[in-house]
Amino acid sequence: MRNNQKQYGFVLVAVLFVIVLMISLILGVNLQSRLQARQTTDFTSAQQSLFTARAGLNVAMSAIKQANDSFAEMLNHPMTITLGKHKCEILIVDENSKININKLISGQGKMDRNRVDQCLKLIDILNRDSQSEEMFKYSLIASIIDWVDGDDQVTFFDFVTHHNRGAESDYYQSLDQPYNCANQPMSLIDELQYVKEASFLSEGNRILDQYLTVHGDGLININTASKEVLESLSEKMTPALVQMIIELRNQRPFGHIQELRDLPSLDNNAFNQFSHMITVQPEDNVYKIKTSTDVNGIEKIITTVVEKKPQADVIKMVYYKES
Numbered sequence: 119m120r121n122n123q124k125q126y127g128f129v130l131v132a133v134l135f136v137i138v139l140m141i142s143l144i145l146g147v148n149l150q151s152r153l154q155a156r157q158t159t160d161f162t163s164a165q166q167s168l169f170t171a172r173a174g175l176n177v178a179m180s181a182i183k184q185a186n187d188s189f190a191e192m193l194n195h196p197m198t199i200t201l202g203k204h205k206c207e208i209l210i211v212d213e214n215s216k217i218n219i220n221k222l223i224s225g226q227g228k229m230d231r232n233r234v235d236q237c238l239k240l241i242d243i244l245n246r247d248s249q250s251e252e253m254f255k256y257s258l259i260a261s262i263i264d265w266v267d268g269d270d271q272v273t274f275f276d277f278v279t280h281h282n283r284g285a286e287s288d289y290y291q292s293l294d295q296p297y298n299c300a301n302q303p304m305s306l307i308d309e310l311q312y313v314k315e316a317s318f319l320s321e322g323n324r325i326l327d328q329y330l331t332v333h334g335d336g337l338i339n340i341n342t343a344s345k346e347v348l349e350s351l352s353e354k355m356t357p358a359l360v361q362m363i364i365e366l367r368n369q370r371p372f373g374h375i376q377e378l379r380d381l382p383s384l385d386n387n388a389f390n391q392f393s394h395m396i397t398v399q400p401e402d403n404v405y406k407i408k409t410s411t412d413v414n415g416i417e418k419i420i421t422t423v424v425e426k427k428p429q430a431d432v433i434k435m436v437y438y439k440e441s
């Protein structure tokens with residue numbers, strides 16, 4: 119009798135074990151199915167997000183090609199469009215509205231003092247407008263010059279009393295993760311993050327990106343330049359005068375740079391100081407395009423830089439990145 123009870127006990131335990139095993143298997147299969155379904159949904163969303171961002175890029179390229187009145191409205195202003203079921207944010211920025219930091223030195227490797235002065239003034243303006251005092255230092259400009267010039271001689275601004283030295287490879291080699299100074303023009307503004315002074319500024323780099331570029335012929339388009347860049351052109355460019363310029367170009371874009379000379383408080387001397395640094399029609403129109411989408415929480419961003427000759431119908435892509 120005792121033996122029978124023992125056998126029943128073993129059978130009961132075995133049956134319970136099998137039941138628990140089966141439940142575990144069923145739950146496991148269910149979880150795996152749900153994970154696979156989730157992965158499929160994420161993949162589909164990522165694909166849709168990417169295709170929408172690419173479609174947005176095509177819209178932007180088409181607008182640049184047509185260069186009509188609606189393009190002028192899109193320029194430097196983010197806009198959201200609906201493509202199929204999804205939304206896409208498009209931002210086209212005129213790179214000719216910014217200061218080209220590759221042009222801080224001439225082809226002969228000499229410092230361009232006018233452009234250096236403009237960059238130093240921009241630093242004053244950005245520090246004035248930022249909440250933190252001295253967010254940007256003058257030595258940033260000296261360091262950019264050293265980054266793009268071919269020699270290993272540290273730049274020294276003898277006309278500035280503080281933060282007046284740049285940095286060459288000696289400095290970068292002394293860092294925890296050493297690297298060499300590029301000693302050549304930047305091909306992308308993102309490179310700025312490696313330059314001394316800029317490398318300390320995670321937020322500052324994004325601010326600088328709005329005013330500095332590495333593309334274009336170096337002439338600043340006064341029809342699209344920001345108020346900060348316009349103000350950096352000359353001591354005579356007061357905030358009130360800059361506001362007047364912006365209001366005038368909103369009514370009708372400037373057809374010739376000489377139109378600035380007619381403005382009050384800008385005499386011949388002041389105008390001649392910066393007239394060789396501005397334009398109303400760049401030789402190479404360079405635009406940075408950013409299209410961003412979000413499908414079911416999966417974000418895709420496409421950043422491109424394109425060039426367009428004024429009379430040409432062809433747009434050349436010089437940079438493309440999907441992230």
Ligand SMILES: [Ca+2]
Nearest residue numbers: 264267269301
């Ligand atoms: Ca150098």
